[in-house]
Amino acid sequence: MPQSRGHRGRPAAHAPPETRQDPTLSSVPAPTAVPRVIPRDQHPISRRSISPNALRVLYRLRDAGHAAYLVGGAVRDLLIGVQPKDFDVATDATPEQVRHLFRNCRLIGRRFRLAHVVYGREIIEVATFRSAGGDDGEGDREVHADGRVLRDNIYGTIEEDAVRRDFTANALYYAIEDFSVRDYVGGFDDVQARVLRLIGDPETRYREDPVRMLRAVRLAAKLGFSIDPSAAAPMPGLASLLHDAAPARLFDECQKLFLSGHALASFEGLEAHGLLGALLPETARALASNRSGALRKMLVEGLQGTDARVARGEPVSPAFLFALLLWPGYCRELMQLQGQGVHAIEAERRAADRITLQQSTRIALPRRFSLPMQEIWLLQSRLRQRKRSQRLLAHPRFRAAFDFLVLRQAAAPEHAADVEYWRALQAGMPPPEAGEEELAQVESTDAAPARKRRRRRRGGGAG
Incomplete structure (x- = not known):
């Protein structure tokens, strides 16, 4: 049976990292309180490569007194010279506070409460820092008995937010105030090495969300990364967990796997990691x-x-x-x-x-x-x-x-x-080796536009 914990809440903007751990994340290491800071002159990310709308969101959040960072795949892609399709923002502002700041904002999601700031056809997704959480009333988390996370709205600090992300390469934060990159889990070096490494115990993370196995294969295919052996080893044995994933979500994941320009590499990755039979x-x-x-x-x-x-x-x-x-x-x-x-x-x-x-x-x-x-x-x-x-x-x-x-x-x-x-x-x-019937069909098709059906004139005169 699912276990429900707490209600929504938000810590102070710069609250110290907490030591509580959810049982499903017992193998995740404690967050690093002091991040590795990569200054602007030691990384290739330029504001010219960032969506102007994402910059608007970052600056408005900062000016309102909130911490705000470009996060996840956009930071990863910019570091390896790939232009991102989407730009996501992480902040200490709650979804309701984000909506108050942006008239063009709508709140979505149950499992993950998010704010979408809409600029025409572009959507900037804004997520509040999340924590692994605990039963202390700070948020809303629901975990199934088999380890799957059904709802995760426990808000926390940036350090906790980094640890609860899936891969180290996706846990990098670009700070708008000084244009540095903040790294809490070793993701910067992993991006340089082109390797996907899970944060925490791989089996635990896959049980939380089995679709992470497909995501690992897809990202490796898309980016040309290798999957770290510790992240790859449990996949064949846990592939059957995908049977419990929502069929609609698997359909969406299939489209990402096979319609994004790296279909063959994705297929070979599914085969290599024992996931093809589950999908x-x-x-x-x-x-x-x-x-x-x-x-x-x-x-x-x-x-x-x-x-x-x-x-x-x-x-x-x-x-x-x-x-x-x-x-x-x-x-x-x-x-x-x-x-x-x-x-x-x-x-x-x-x-x-x-x-x-x-x-x-x-x-x-x-x-x-x-x-x-x-x-x-x-x-x-x-x-x-x-x-x-x-x-x-x-x-x-x-x-x-x-x-x-x-x-x-x-x-x-x-x-x-x-x-x-x-x-x-x-x-x-x-056609080659065409018989009389096929030749007649071709001839009749070619002649068809030139022929007009004659009207049969009815008998009788004008008067």
């Missing part, structure tokens, strides 16, 4: 049983293409992505059904439905993506049969299904003839 169980089973390696080759080819599209600034359809990620499981299920004597067309529909249903229990795949995904799969057999070609060309999912067939060719050359056939047909050329 995409049918895919993992199919890849393990596919001796030829063709399914994995196609998957790798598709993920490389996804990364290339993101790099070029081109859109990537989540429906196509999940059609790719779940294709191995679909193929395995289809073969099993056909082996049981189920008719081909019926087997295809059953396989598509089963894989979609099974995966949806793990990841909340919306119907607006799952239905097009199934259409891409089911059109593959029609592309091989080459029947009613012009009607198939007009199908709303034809182009996606054709692109999927091209991917299949990369892993299985026997699809080359089908690819060339449909490529020629799209170009209005006679």
Whole structure:
């Protein structure tokens, strides 16, 4: 049963670090009272690289007498020369005090109470310093019996806030008053070494929030960091904890893993750390049983293409992505059904439905993506049969299904003839080895715009 503790509160702006520890964080070391301060001339962060809106928030909080720092991924990225997409601020002001300072502010969240300061399309997220907490009435914390943190609104000091963050690289604070970087947990050196290291005992931190394992893989893929061995070692044994994560949250995490330009590295990271089976169980089973390696080759080819599209600034359809990620499981299920004597067309529909249903229990795949995904799969057999070609060309999912067939060719050359056939047909050329029916279809398509239907003149005169 969850355990509820206390009510919301806030310590003084510069209260000394407290020694209380929550049982779930018993392995987290005590915060360092005196941080390592990296002065402006020893780090590359410039205000020119920081969002002007984030600077506005920092300066207004400071002018109102509050401590305010740029924190987390933005500081990490700026240190390694990557321009951040988001800028987060940490402060000793409560969410209600932040809202009082900014008319363009809204408060969100239950698990983590946050202030969003909105400037047009940009949102600056402002979080109050948080503590691991204790049962002393200073805040609001709820912990499940299995160690998962359900709500965490115990406010504390900057030292405590640093310790309760996930990775040392994300626990760095840029101070607006002197432009220095404050480091309480050794994150500055870890960023320089390009390593992700968990703060505290890794198993305890993963039990608090199992999605941290996926986050570690994603950040390592995105940044080109290695995962510290102490953080990587527990992952295979704790992968099953992901079964208890909210399916909607796992769907969001999947999009971050595979639609941010580092899909292949993320996939390989999931495999290497024993997490693929917890996230995409049918895919993992199919890849393990596919001796030829063709399914994995196609998957790798598709993920490389996804990364290339993101790099070029081109859109990537989540429906196509999940059609790719779940294709191995679909193929395995289809073969099993056909082996049981189920008719081909019926087997295809059953396989598509089963894989979609099974995966949806793990990841909340919306119907607006799952239905097009199934259409891409089911059109593959029609592309091989080459029947009613012009009607198939007009199908709303034809182009996606054709692109999927091209991917299949990369892993299985026997699809080359089908690819060339449909490529020629799209170009209005006679397909290779076309029969009379296909030639007639091409000719009728080319001639169609020039023909006009004659109106039949009715008999009878004007009067």
